[in-house]
Amino acid sequence: MKYIFIFEILKQPKTIFMKRVILLWLNLMPVLIFGQSTLPEPVPESPSNSGFYYENQGQVTDHLGTVRPDVLYYTERTYPSVYLMKDKVAFWDMVQGDTSVAAPDTLRRIDMQFICDKQGGGRASGGMMPPCATLQEYEISQDHLNYYLPHCGTGITDVKGYARIVYENVFPDIDVHLYSNAYGPKMYFVIRPGGNAADIQLKFEGQDSIAAISSVLKMFLGSWRMSLPLAYAYEIDSSNTSTLLGWQAIWQHSGGGYVNILPGSYDTSNTLVIAVGAGGGTPLSQQNLDWSVYYGAAGEQRDGQIDADDNSVYHGMTEHGNDFPAQIGQSYPQQTGIAFTGDWCLSRFSNTVRRWCTYYGGSSVDKLTALKVYKGTDAEVVRTGDLWVAGTTISPDVFEVPVPPAFF
Structure with a gap:
């Protein structure tokens, strides 16, 4: 190039x-080749082209101009923006005051930490022992990014994106998948045989308040309300067949931003998957439209x-x-x-x-x-x-x- x-x-x-x-x-x-899904679903959903997770090779900075090597992957054009680190996921957005010099902009960020205790062999007892997981990337994108910015040396080029990033063994025998659909970012808790959903413990930081209302977790920060709905649950058996379950898991907030998930009953010899995020939809037909794209991001x-x-x-x-x-x-x-x-x-x-x-x-x-x-x-x-x-x-x-x- x-x-x-x-x-x-x-x-x-x-x-x-x-x-x-x-x-x-x-x-x-030349472009890249799209891979295959690594998690069977009862109702398959294609990832959003705007929801891929790109590898940070030194191009990510914060608003103070500091290079952020702690960010491993990030979304480029989702709402909210999603940045992945070793032991947590950061959700953020920006509200611009107006176009005048005096009007302050507002940056809003809420972090979801994985509370794990690898040395203790299971449930955390109030402390976190990072790194909680190994991050793996799947389903490479058809596009790539290039950066020619002051902190990028002679340029950071051919940055790959991935439809799915997996935090492997973030809890004992439990993985967390980051994905997307037509509505935006999506997340899956995957409890393999031998895993216990009770070991899933999260801590949310940055919000003004938090509320667990049945299957929806809501965080409030200024005028921003961020919701994480537990969409559905399903099992995957030994033949890799997925079956929807007739219940929704429930969020439980124990105070201080600490949150866990209460699942229903299932066959523990199978893999349990709890999906977080809005279900996908079907685009409206536009008979005279060839194609269109909404192309934006945080900021202006x-x-x-x-x-x-x-x-x-x-x-x-x-x-x-x-x-x-x-x-x-x-x-x-x-x-x-x-x-x-x-x-x-x-x-x-x-x-x-x-x-x-x-x-x-x-x-x-x-x-x-x-x-x-x-x-x-x-x-x-x-x-x-x-x-x-x-x-x-x-x-x-x-x-x-x-x-x-x-x-x-």
Whole structure:
């Protein structure tokens, strides 16, 4: 994959910063192959294309600008955003005050910790002994991400996504699967033969209050209400056949954010699966619609540009304020809207899925202004399909690469 960035310095004597014009050329990469599911379901649900979990290879930072190696995987475009660590899962979102400099944005983060005691051989007695589990990835995505940001060295490229991340043996003989469906992120507690659902103990932190109402767990943080519904339960027998059970498990809150699950009866020689999250639905038919996509994330997206050739649709935008909250609960960072930050977000779509997405920018504002795909209108057919993007920046640390003379 080749990336060429062309910069022109513009003199502006009446300003205190240097403004640059950015042109970006992208050559396309091959795509990845989608794998198979690793957990049979009585009512199979496809993962959401926006709900894949991408591996952190050093590209994740928090809103204070600190690189976060403790984040192992993360979702890019779900609500809420889901970040996976060794012993916990963080859910977060952002509420933008408005576009003025003085209006504070609000970051909200609630963590779900796995309370385990590996040394004690079972149920935790008030202390956590991380790491609780080994994380495994399954069902690779058809797309990949690229990052050309100041903290990414010469670039972090070809970042894979996975439909399913499994916390293996987070409790004795119990795994936790992170997945998604059309409604958003989804989670499964998988109790294998020999496991005991009573060993599932979680601690939620960051919320103002918590309420366990039968099969729905609700956390309240400011104006945010995050719900975790226990959707259904089923068994998997030795022949890998799944059967729905006629009961829903119940959340139990014992105080201090500590929560456990009360299941119904089942055949303990089988594997019990308790699903958490809303059930999937069927999209409404649109007879004259070829395809469409809702494309957003935490923070704000602006300056949308679009172009297409015979094979793909290309989209570019300026994306603001999409950084992981450094603390749990509510925090009010300096305005992260138009005045202070912004990176380019460039994507290629086929008529079924996104093929790749590239983030490019510096430590300040990088504004995308134009996007055009080369369609081979002259003799240089070799460049057909190349993507050119232009914009401006006041960042002093954007990624620069010399451009070969052949491009002029």
